[in-house]
Amino acid sequence: MKRALITGITGQDGSYLAELLLSKGYEVHGLLRRSSSGNSRRIDHLTRASRHRTERALHLHVGDLASEGSLLGVLAATRPDEVYNMAAQSHVRVSFDLPDYTGDITGLGTTRILEAIRKSCPAAKFYQASSSEMFGGASPPQCEDSAFQPRSPYAAAKVYSYWLTRNYREGYGMFACNGILFNHESPRRGEAFVTRKITRTLAGIVAGREAVLSLGNLDAKRDWGYAPEYVEAMWLMLQQDRADDYVIGTGEARTVREFLDEAFGYVNLDWNDYVRIDPELFRPTEVDYLLADPAKAREKLGWLPRVRFRELVRIMVDADLELAGLACPGEGRRIIDDKFSGWHSWVDQVSTMDGDRVFSRV
Numbered sequence: 434m435k436r437a438l439i440t441g442i443t444g445q446d447g448s449y450l451a452e453l454l455l456s457k458g459y460e461v462h463g464l465l466r467r468s469s470s471g472n473s474r475r476i477d478h479l480t481r482a483s484r485h486r487t488e489r490a491l492h493l494h495v496g497d498l499a500s501e502g503s504l505l506g507v508l509a510a511t512r513p514d515e516v517y518n519m520a521a522q523s524h525v526r527v528s529f530d531l532p533d534y535t536g537d538i539t540g541l542g543t544t545r546i547l548e549a550i551r552k553s554c555p556a557a558k559f560y561q562a563s564s565s566e567m568f569g570g571a572s573p574p575q576c577e578d579s580a581f582q583p584r585s586p587y588a589a590a591k592v593y594s595y596w597l598t599r600n601y602r603e604g605y606g607m608f609a610c611n612g613i614l615f616n617h618e619s620p621r622r623g624e625a626f627v628t629r630k631i632t633r634t635l636a637g638i639v640a641g642r643e644a645v646l647s648l649g650n651l652d653a654k655r656d657w658g659y660a661p662e663y664v665e666a667m668w669l670m671l672q673q674d675r676a677d678d679y680v681i682g683t684g685e686a687r688t689v690r691e692f693l694d695e696a697f698g699y700v701n702l703d704w705n706d707y708v709r710i711d712p713e714l715f716r717p718t719e720v721d722y723l724l725a726d727p728a729k730a731r732e733k734l735g736w737l738p739r740v741r742f743r744e745l746v747r748i749m750v751d752a753d754l755e756l757a758g759l760a761c762p763g764e765g766r767r768i769i770d771d772k773f774s775g776w777h778s779w780v781d782q783v784s785t786m787d788g789d790r791v792f793s794r795v
Contacts (some may be wrong), residue, residue: 434642438511440464440498440546441519445621446562448475449777450664455479455490456776457668462511464496464520475621478781498542504549508557514578515561515671518546521591524625525566528587529717540590547601547609556659558608561598564591565615565656565682573724577613579678584718590748591778599678609678612667615682615725616728618745619660620752627689628657628749631696636753639700646707649714651690654722656682659740661777669734682725685740694748737770759772 437454441447454461463476473529479491488714494510496503498520509518521539522528528535543561550557568575569582583589595611602609614753622629637643658681697704730736740748744765751765766779 434458434460435515436460436462436511436513437515438462438464438507438513439517439518439519440496441521441562442493443475444523445475445619445623445660446617446664446667447517447519447722448479448621449619449661450519450667451476451479451491453661453664453668453776460490460492462492462494462507462513465493466495466497466520469707498538498545501545501549504546505553508553512554513557515558515560516546516550517562517667517671518543519562519646521562521587523564523587524623525585525587526714526716527625528585528590532586535592536593539587540593543594544597547597547607551601551607553604555605555607558676559598559601559609559610560667560671561594561609562667563595563598563611563613563678564588564614565680565725566720567592567595567613567789569720569725573686573722574726575680575724576726577678577729583625584720585716588720593608593680602676608671610676611678612663612669612670613657613678613680614663614666615680617657617658617660617663617681618749620756621660622749625649628692629717629753631692632746632749632753633756635696635700635702635750636757636759638702639754640757640759642757644707645709646704647709647711647714648689649711649716649729650719651693651708651710652688652694652721653719654724656684656686656723656725657742657745658683658694658738659745661773662736662738662740666730666734666736669736673733677733679730679734680725680727681730681736682727683741684727685742686722686724687742691742692746695743696750699747699750699764740768744768 496507522535566588567581569584598609616626634646693704748765753759754761
């Protein structure tokens with residue numbers, strides 16, 4: 434049985450990756466940052482299922498990317514075959530408000546885990562979650578050879594982590610990969626990210642609980658894909674004979690305005706009646722246009738996206754309508770039923786917190 438360690442297991446990507454690896458028979462270990470309020474709702478269904486097995490397949494460990502000693506202890510206890518570094522302060526706008534914290538966790542945190550792997554389990558394969566934000570102002574489409582032009586503290590920290598990963602690969606012979614993922618969304622996306630903010634507020638509008646959706650730059654163009662497919666690409670990278678770096682995206686870019694058109698149009702509303710522009714939500718330095726060229730991933734990994742933009746929006750709107758206790762059109766659920774089988778299904782898709790209430794399909 435293979436063993437994997439996932440940092441950031443409670444995030445969107447970490448929770449989907451844990452599901453994927455468990456379906457493949459892995460023993461999965463997750464690194465949890467200590468939180469007095471609890472932060473594990475995206476994996477609660479996995480921990481419940483694991484407790485009912487004779488041999489637990491999912492194990493959680495408290496650790497901190499700010500402490501190499503903490504990481505060494507977890508690695509010594511787990512001895513993983515694969516390590517997926519998903520932990521970060523990952524909100525771009527917040528990184529302008531917390532640049533030092535972002536640099537410490539998103540940047541130096543990668544250094545600490547690479548160094549801990551080198552010292553304790555150098556044969557382990559390592560995946561670093563890199564980001565399309567590293568390209569910043571580079572001309573689209575962006576591929577593995579495009580120049581990095583980071584335009585936020587978050588993007589700069591990710592560039593640092595990218596080069597550290599390559600340095601450990603080339604300098605120490607470690608199997609270390611960078612997955613340069615373009616925007617990938619799902620019903621588990623954090624509620625501060627623009628796509629989830631749109632679909633969750635839209636559900637509140639339909640329910641009559643909310644009246645206004647505050648947004649910033651509606652003209653930013655992004656290559657939006659479906660997160661469960663992207664964790665499949667992560668796993669594929671670590672199954673190759675040779676470590677390398679890959680761009681993952683759909684090759685299609687849309688504006689925030691177009692996301693609004695699709696989301697509100699799906700429930701027969703006009704977003705112009707509800708959206709207000711808040712200057713505070715603009716970034717000090719904007720990234721206008723990110724578009725992936727995923728040709729290398731298609732050729733080397735055999736990876737292709739199945740969910741396109743319009744389908745992604747319907748999946749997210751259906752999920753947030755259900756979470757709000759409302760009937761949904763159901764196209765999103767049918768898309769998942771039609772395009773996925775095995776490890777990924779509509780059941781256990783979504784959990785979120787609204788004030789003191791926790792909504793969950795389980």
